[in-house]
Amino acid sequence: MKLGGHMAELPARAVARVAITRLMLTNFRSYGMLDLRADAHHVVLIGPNGAGKTNILEALSMFAPGRGLRGARLSDLSRTVLGGATHRPWAVSAALSVGGDDTQIGVGYMPGTDESGLTKRSVRIDGVPVASPAHLAERIRLIWLTPAMDRLFVEGASERRRFLDRLIASFDPLHARRWSSFETAMRERQGALRAGGDAQWLSALERTMAETGIAVAASRMSGVATLSRAMDEQHVSVFPRADISLTGTIEAALEIKAAVDVEDEYAAALRLARRSDLDASRTSAGPHLTDFVVRHREKGRDAQSCSTGEQKALLIRLTLGCAALPAPGAPDAPILLLDEVAAHLDDVRRRALFVEIDALNVQAWMTGTDVAAFVALEGRAQFKRVADGQIRPC
Numbered sequence: 001m002k003l004g005g006h007m008a009e010l011p012a013r014a015v016a017r018v019a020i021t022r023l024m025l026t027n028f029r030s031y032g033m034l035d036l037r038a039d040a041h042h043v044v045l046i047g048p049n050g051a052g053k054t055n056i057l058e059a060l061s062m063f064a065p066g067r068g069l070r071g072a073r074l075s076d077l078s079r080t081v082l083g084g085a086t087h088r089p090w091a092v093s094a095a096l097s098v099g100g101d102d103t104q105i106g107v108g109y110m111p112g113t114d115e116s117g118l119t120k121r122s123v124r125i126d127g128v129p130v131a132s133p134a135h136l137a138e139r140i141r142l143i144w145l146t147p148a149m150d151r152l153f154v155e156g157a158s159e160r161r162r163f164l165d166r167l168i169a170s171f172d173p174l175h176a177r178r179w180s181s182f183e184t185a186m187r188e189r190q191g192a193l194r195a196g197g198d199a200q201w202l203s204a205l206e207r208t209m210a211e212t213g214i215a216v217a218a219s220r221m222s223g224v225a226t227l228s229r230a231m232d233e234q235h236v237s238v239f240p241r242a243d244i245s246l247t248g249t250i251e252a253a254l255e256i257k258a259a260v261d262v263e264d265e266y267a268a269a270l271r272l273a274r275r276s277d278l279d280a281s282r283t284s285a286g287p288h289l290t291d292f293v294v295r296h297r298e299k300g301r302d303a304q305s306c307s308t309g310e311q312k313a314l315l316i317r318l319t320l321g322c323a324a325l326p327a328p329g330a331p332d333a334p335i336l337l338l339d340e341v342a343a344h345l346d347d348v349r350r351r352a353l354f355v356e357i358d359a360l361n362v363q364a365w366m367t368g369t370d371v372a373a374f375v376a377l378e379g380r381a382q383f384k385r386v387a388d389g390q391i392r393p394c
């Protein structure tokens with residue numbers, strides 16, 4: 001494909017449909033206080049290593065379900081200074097502009113409640129506390145790519161599965177809820193096994209696991225099909241088409257049997273595995289063991305044996321495919337958080353990435369150490385320099 005021709009065909013950049021226009025941090029990671037104003041164009045954060053660029057993206061990722069882009073515990077996000085107190089409260093708040101209307105969204109952490117993680121995160125929308133962080137999913141969609149994902153295809157299945165689950169949750173907000181219902185039931189069953197819970201109680205938990213587990217597997221299967229279609233519809237991309245599939249016993253069974261039968265079989269398998277699951281301290285079957293398989297279509301090769309740059313390109317293609325999808329019950333455009341995305345990409349692919357993001361009409365927050373990697377975005381992004389805990393125009 002000739003990149004020049006592709007760029008020439010692009011319409012002038014419109015303002016992103018959904019954008020963060022102000023970000024305020026209090027005691028978050030390396031920031032004591034930060035008030036960052038932006039417009040609806042892309043934001044490029046430039047600064048040396050350790051300046052606090054990724055911390056900004058991580059703060060934004062707190063508006064998504066789960067533990068954010070580093071998977072950190074809420075208490076680890078409080079600002080610590082040498083010799084100072086840890087586990088202080090922190091807060092992240094932002095002005096979200098959707099089609100010109102502003103909403104104020106906020107996430108905060110107050111130490112002292114239970115250590116289970118997400119339940120302690122308080123959420124406010126327009127100053128009003130809301131019961132569950134899940135309500136944020138109706139207001140904001142975030143999709144991220146980080147350097148930690150560069151090893152996604154060479155490491156264990158769990159990270160790949162999490163990556164897929166996050167992608168699917170970004171266009172199917174109910175997926176995250178199905179997944180957390182399954183995990184809760186699985187944890188409760190392991191707890192009941194350890195406590196020597198009675199057979200009736202175990203059967204009830206196994207039935208819940210079977211119901212929610214089949215729902216998770218089914219929504220993954222439909223998510224993978226939706227994502228494949230989205231990639232097919234993106235005719236022009238320099239990023240390679242990823243062939244994607246799932247390997248999991250429940251998914252395989254759902255291909256050939258009715259969901260109710262698969263549910264009964266899974267519940268029966270769990271009943272048989274009580275003793276071994278107790279001994280092994282883990283659940284031996286279920287959608288928590290599924291792997292997400294990615295192949296480079298053109299090369300006919302598993303992602304695992306592709307080059308580092310090719311692997312990054314596959315991840316970008318998946319991310320862009322996902323960003324293009326409509327998300328019922330959520331805003332019609334996501335915000336992209338692309339940490340050091342220019343690393344590993346040659347000049348042609350870097351420029352193509354910017355062109356493809358622009359075509360999606362979304363706001364992207366990007367980081368890098370070298371402003372030269374982003375010159376192609378001049379006039380289409382706001383450049384900010386991060387240094388000494390401060391952010392200045394660049």
Ligand SMILES: Nc1ncnc2c1ncn2[C@@H]1O[C@H](COP(=O)(O)OP(=O)(O)OP(=O)(O)O)[C@@H](O)[C@H]1O
Binds near residue numbers: 047051078079
């Ligand atoms: N809880 C915390 N309190 C205070 N500082 C923290 C905390 N957690 C991390 N930091 C510091 O934040 C700094 C900035 O980290 P960040 O990952 O944002 O840097 P970066 O600009 O993305 O750098 P790089 O280019 O190396 O990726 C680091 O020096 C790190 O030690």
Ligand SMILES: [Mg+2]
Binds near residue numbers: 053054367
């Ligand atoms: Mg960083």
